[in-house]
Amino acid sequence: MTPTTGATTGTTAPGTAHSLASAARPHSLGLLRRIGFLPVLLVALVAGMAATDPQFYGPINILNILRNTAFLTIVACGQAMVIIAGGFDLSVGAVVALASVVSAKVMAVTLAAFPGSEGLATAAGVAAGLGAGLAVGLVNGLCVARLKVSGFIVTLGTMSATTGVALMITSGIPVYGMPQGFVKEFGRAQFLGLPTAVYAALLVLALMVFIQRRTLFGRYVYAIGGNADAAVVSGVSINRHLVGTYMLSGLLAALTGLLLTAQVGSGQASLGGDRMMLQSIAAAVIGGVSLRGGIGRVEIVALSALFLTILGNALNLLHIDSRLQPVFLGAIMVAAVALDELGRRRNARV
Template structure:
């Protein structure tokens, strides 16, 4: 009998010791998020596979290349996440970036870097305001509205630049600092991405504005009945998206040394939407995190860099990104438990 009691007490003590560890792990999983853990595992596996094929992948120089390469896509993906959480979409961010890039370079050649940057940001805000006005006052679906402005902004950029790169900023200290400078040893492009991500994360997590954006995306009817001015939020979020797109355009100008109407900005809308969806932002709105989006951006950057190092045809990169977007949407549908189109109820 004493031996049986000893065994029971031993089992009880083991359970008592295990329980805090289980609770701790649950807290970690909750804090990080299941979606983010999946992304971390995918990143680790991808790095292991690529690194085993090409040891240069883990070099400091290559890591810096990945970091600077994802910066422009990253800032757009972060603000795209904000738009998606609100229950909308902005397909025009790439074209707005191209128009802002051309504007920054053309004004720079006449008035210098300060006015070049300010004018580009102004153009971006106007692009966002136009998107918001079409959606709010024209009562147009955000996808259709921004699909139309995608073509319009691209056309304007081609008209004012005659379809060619404009200006030369490669000798200007400010643009060189943006493209190749460092802050405390960290590339400026990565610092800018981190600051934009931190700003939007703080807005979403710790302000009433962020809570209202989640509410609008989750249930716009209930939000309206609760007194939230939905139209004001739509206009504000799209103007912010336009400003961040303009920042991306300025970074494109800095990296290429000239204003680019199309080259450098084409396809950025797809990459930003893919990163946001892959990071867990629900395309129907009301759900998403900046941390998840950043992990997805890193995953896409590693995938692109790895395919380049391994000599994979660059066209396959677009195939991979499109495939990841499809996978992300399928996963969202499965998790939501909603009826899929074409399947019996």
């Protein structure tokens, strides 16, 4: 779908297949290729829905779409970085749950120990939640980098372990007793008509764009995913940066867990889960992140998170049986990647 989005400018790592392909690209398709198919699909979807159902552009529905997009975008940004470096993070859904449970528990305990000190409780809870995410990311990264085990298997293992720990902490029961301020003034609050989560997602997205383009870490991640051997020869310390991508992914998943917890008002081990994990990978892949590593931009991933969320919303509004909806998601994902692959082959031939 977006062979172009990665290749429009010099933002892909030098020496990847794309920069070669873009040189040989025919100019007739240039404009469409430069924008990519995703924005076109997105505009078509929005226009189509706006024409058929006035509920679609109602303020409540739009807020709902934006909020859900924000959660998915934050997780997908971390996932995208891991995939660009040539890995996978299957544990993000479990980390969302763990961060939710850990932060809620710490807040409740702190508040019980120091009644009235809501600020302290909130700070401790947020730190504990983010710390839990970083810890899982550290374990993932160390196993992948030091033990040279594939990211798929490592994060498959930590996914199971993390879910187990989250359930152990709660015994499967939601954790209540967090400061009211955290829920009312943060989770369910709105500034200028938009939920807090949306601002958090925009902030994360801006930071990630900066990291990808303007920091050594971002450039090295492209280099490692594009050609790990070449990166080593060029003097990039691969292990440190690999661990970095997994920790970033864990941190962002934990942040989503905190935002969801603040919105729901309790710590729950059922938040996130397999669904969030699969959706984050789908968002990254439809957003043009190559599973072979080395290619992908977070702003396109955010666009694709918006697309996926609106698609789910549209299917609901059109009263399409919720049981049938996964069929659409699956078909669109395969089609998007197949188109991308076919486009790449055509480019290679020219």
